[in-house]
Amino acid sequence: MAAPTYDTDLVEIVSCDTETGFSLGEFTNMTAGRTQALEGDYFIQGIKCFSTLTPALGIASCAVSGFTSFALSAGQVVFGWMVYFAPNSMDTFAAGGQRIVLGTALSAWKAWKAGGNNYPPGLYGGWKNVAVDPTWNSSTPDYSDGAPSGNWTHVGIGVSLPTTFPSKGAPLGMDVFRRGYGYLGAQAGESGNYATFAGMAAANDDQNMRWGILQDQGGGVYLFKGRLGIGYDASTATATACNFVDANRTILIDDTPRVLSTFNRIEINHASSVVDWTNISFVALGTVSKGDFEMMADAAFTMTGGGFADLGTFIFDSNSTLTGVAFRECGAITQNSATMTACVIEGSTVGDGAAALVSDNVSSITGCEFTFSDGHAIELTAAHAASPAEHTLDGCAFAGYGADDSTDAAIYNNSGKALIIVLANCSQPTVRNGTSASTSFKTSITLTCAVTNESGQPIQNALVYIDNDDESPYILNTLTDEYGEASVLYTAGPVADSRWRVRLYGYKPFKQLVDIESSDITLPVTLVVDPQQT
Helix, strand or coil, rough: CCCCCCCCCCCCCCCCCCCCCCCCECCCCCCCCCEEEEECCCCCCCCCCEEEECEEEEEEEEEEEEEEEEEECCCEEEEEEEECCCCCCCCCCCCCCCCEEEEEEEEEEEEEEEEEEEEHHHHHCEEEEEEEEEHHHHHCCEEEECCCCCCCCEEEEEEEECCCCCCCCCEEEEEEEEEEECCCEEEEEEEEEEECHHHHHHHHCCCCCCCCEEEEEEEEEEEECCEEEEEEEEEEEEEEEEEEEEEEEEEEECCCCCCCCCCCEEEECCCCEEEEEEEEEEEEEECCCCCEEEEECEEEEEECCCCCCCCCCCEECCCCEECCEEEEECCEECCCCCCCCEEECCCCCCEEEEEEEEEEHHHHEECCCCEECCCEEEECCCCCCCCCCCEEEEECCEECCCCCCCCCCCEEEECCCEHHHEEEEHHHCCECCCCCCCEEEECCEEEEEEECCCCCCEEECCCEECCCCCCCCCEEEEECCCCEEEEEEEEECCCEEEEEEEEEECCCEEEEEECCCCCEEEEECCCCCCCCCC
């Protein structure tokens, strides 16, 4: 692949870099401001912004018209930059301290709460980018005047000053407004020059861009809202393969109170994409759109460490591998045959009777910890084969779950089948069976053969057999791994004098009779060089 590139689907409404061709004014009933004008001292994007004097109590505004009118498709929003440099004077968020305004005339508008003295950045002040979806709250805004209809022809901002106002300067500023779904796409990437969060943020934060999607906060921390499209060309809305490798980053998902719940998303696109994250953490700051994660294609996705806090739902796929990832206070996780090892799932926000993890392959879930909040830990779907097939639950722990047959039992067998679950390195969890479903558990022990040479070094690729008087299939019939070990989970009954054999060219064959009972067995084997085979 080539060097990574980044783009967005956002379309400019007004740059605020010039007054030429535009009209500035105030919206009706928000007229406490004075002198809306071009401002060259404190812009955030481009070379200028628009500013407004606020020399009186009440609600001041800055309205812009003269751009090409627009309508928004379902899911699209308006992104706008705003600032008020006298934050002690503005009202609270609940009282509409800061507002985003869309109109079809100065006297026909809708406005949405966008900030206040108690809402970040609050009294610290500074520029902020705000996203508003006019269909929020069933298209009922926080404030309105007149009867706006048709395409939007006016955009702007407002500030409410209930008790004090600054005596000088033009502290109310607005900069570039854009519209779209809010995609920030990443494509391509190559060895030594992968796509990264830092690369995405650098494109976002360019002085001539300032998209407001992924902002660098310093120290490996980024403020995000909208849609991260990894393996996605946002300018053409097409999936494009991406090599994305990054580590030790924290992404804060912005509080976006005036959008739909589906607005904030992390998407991985194109089956040829390769995404590798180490210690990447996502934390949702708001409650309206917490942020959902979805594999849009069965790309190679590896996540080691890090995790998710207070996010929405997750949809993984069969090429997803998660190791040591934490899901805290999150919504439902759909496994889709992903491999999950040593993950932590606690405080799930699913309701009673639902499951924190919807599994189609429970054998790919190993060493995970589940802590009860409500509902089940794991739901087993119809993708699981019925008895006599067996499925393994290995090393998982369940804390605080309810009794068998309750809507808070640890396991919910919703497969409609009779399932056999082999328990390995874990206690038997409680279970609830759905319609036409039944669940039986079998305990297991681990049989391991550890093979070394006469110097004590592990031997790889030695052939290990364990059998019960030549019964087929053998209990174990495989090669040792790089650590010289071959092992199997054994669920059948006791065996007296099972035969353990090890063979490898260049060494004398090994054979020993071993009684298999109810405990794990690790048999150390030292292979001796056979001079006749060397």
